[in-house]
Amino acid sequence: MEPSIRELATKFLRSPVTVTVEQPKAAPTRINQIAYMVPRGWTKARALQPILELEDPESALIFVRTRRAAAELTRQLQAAGHSVDEYHGDLSQSQRERLLLRFRQRQVRWVVATDIAARGLHVEDLTHVVNYDLPDSVENYVHRIGRTGRAGKEGTAISIIQPLDKRKLKDIERHIRQRLEMGTIPTRAQIEAQHLEKLQTQVREALAGERMASFLPIVSKLSEEYDPHTIAAAALQMAYDQTRPAWMRVDQGFSEDAVSDEPRRGSRDRDRDRDRDREQPNKSKPIKRSQQTSVSPQK
Numbered sequence: 001m002e003p004s005i006r007e008l009a010t011k012f013l014r015s016p017v018t019v020t021v022e023q024p025k026a027a028p029t030r031i032n033q034i035a036y037m038v039p040r041g042w043t044k045a046r047a048l049q050p051i052l053e054l055e056d057p058e059s060a061l062i063f064v065r066t067r068r069a070a071a072e073l074t075r076q077l078q079a080a081g082h083s084v085d086e087y088h089g090d091l092s093q094s095q096r097e098r099l100l101l102r103f104r105q106r107q108v109r110w111v112v113a114t115d116i117a118a119r120g121l122h123v124e125d126l127t128h129v130v131n132y133d134l135p136d137s138v139e140n141y142v143h144r145i146g147r148t149g150r151a152g153k154e155g156t157a158i159s160i161i162q163p164l165d166k167r168k169l170k171d172i173e174r175h176i177r178q179r180l181e182m183g184t185i186p187t188r189a190q191i192e193a194q195h196l197e198k199l200q201t202q203v204r205e206a207l208a209g210e211r212m213a214s215f216l217p218i219v220s221k222l223s224e225e226y227d228p229h230t231i232a233a234a235a236l237q238m239a240y241d242q243t244r245p246a247w248m249r250v251d252q253g254f255s256e257d258a259v260s261d262e263p264r265r266g267s268r269d270r271d272r273d274r275d276r277d278r279e280q281p282n283k284s285k286p287i288k289r290s291q292q293t294s295v296s297p298q299k
Contacts, residue, residue, distance in 0.1 A: 031149040034181045035159040035169060044132060044160050045076050047185055051158060052082070052110075054186040054194060057128035059103070060110045061118065063144055065133040070112045073132060077110070087113040087121065115140055122147065131159040134168050138175035158183075199240055 009016045038047045052060075064070045067088040074086040085099055085108050096117070102108045104123055113121060115135060126148045135141050148155025159180065161169055173179055206212055222231050 030153070031145055031155045031157050032181075033145065033157045033159070033176075033178075034183045035161050036183045036185060038160060038162050039185060044162070045073060048073075048130070048132065048160055049077075049080060050186040050188075050191060051160075051183075052077075052130075053191045055128060055156065055158070056194075057110065057156070059106065059123060059126050060128035060130055061121070061123075061126060061144075061147060062110060062112045062130040062132050063118070063135070064112060064114060067114060069133065070114055074112045077112070082110060083108055084110040084112060087111050088117045089114065091117070115144075124150075125153065126150075127155060129155070129157045131157070134159060134161065134165050134172075138172050141172050142176065195240065199236065202239075203236070 036047060036051060038044055062073065062084075064073060067090050070086045070088045074084055077084045085102070087096065087099055091099070099108070099111070100121065100123075103111050111121075112132075129145050129148045131141070131144060135144060145155075145157035148157065159169070169180065219228070219231060
């Protein structure tokens with residue numbers, strides 16, 4: 001208590017009682033809190049996409065500061081092929097209710113929302129909360145992340161920060177009495193490895209199913225021309241290309257060197273590599289069975 005306030009209380013109150021309330025830990029330990037620093041030269045949206053690809057949230061609330069930011073981020077995530085919609089003050093009450101129903105029924109996986117609009121937004125089994133923009137107050141941070149990790153379940157709270165947010169991050173850590181884990185933006189190799197692992201799981205599930213039998217005649221016919229391993233690899237490539245994130249297929253500026261400490265290569269290096277690639281012979285095509293020849297041992 002400030003000395004001036006204590007002096008006033010002693011002057012005007014009779015037998016005042018001082019009550020000290022210990023501040024409890026604001027953030028539950030079952031919520032995994034992690035912060036990602038946006039690399040230099042990157043936008044927040046560019047940094048967020050690989051994070052979401054690796055985390056792959058079943059359901060997520062992504063908090064932004066303004067309606068305009070909600071609309072813009074939603075547009076970018078939808079263009080990347082994600083199931084996402086926006087939730088802000090410009091929506092009518094009926095639009096909000098319809099979106100909330102779709103979100104609860106998992107027809108929409110992610111919702112980009114502002115703080116004001118999302119005050120009454122509660123969804124069971126919410127797996128992730130993303131602070132695309134850090135809130136203005138530490139209390140709002142606790143309120144945001146408290147939407148996940150409920151009913152004894154674990155949750156994940158992700159914060160996208162820039163150098164100017166370091167002071168605000170320190171205030172949050174002081175308030176919740178714990179340090180946030182600092183993560184590294186996932187690389188393309190990490191994301192592709194995870195997608196390939198998921199693809200292997202899907203193949204194992206398909207092998208145990210019954211629908212696979214309807215495709216066996218196609219495999220049998222192709223086996224007359226190609227090696228079975230080549231047929232399987234081609235089928236896996238087609239399946240992988242269908243599930244690969246749109247932003248990785250078109251290569252929207254995402255590169256490994258943007259998050260590494262290695263120096264960028266100059267235009268002369270890139271031109272030299274391009275000329276060398278042109279001189280390399282084309283890769284051989286899959287060998288058809290009709291082209292394969294056997295050599296008999298000499299007597």
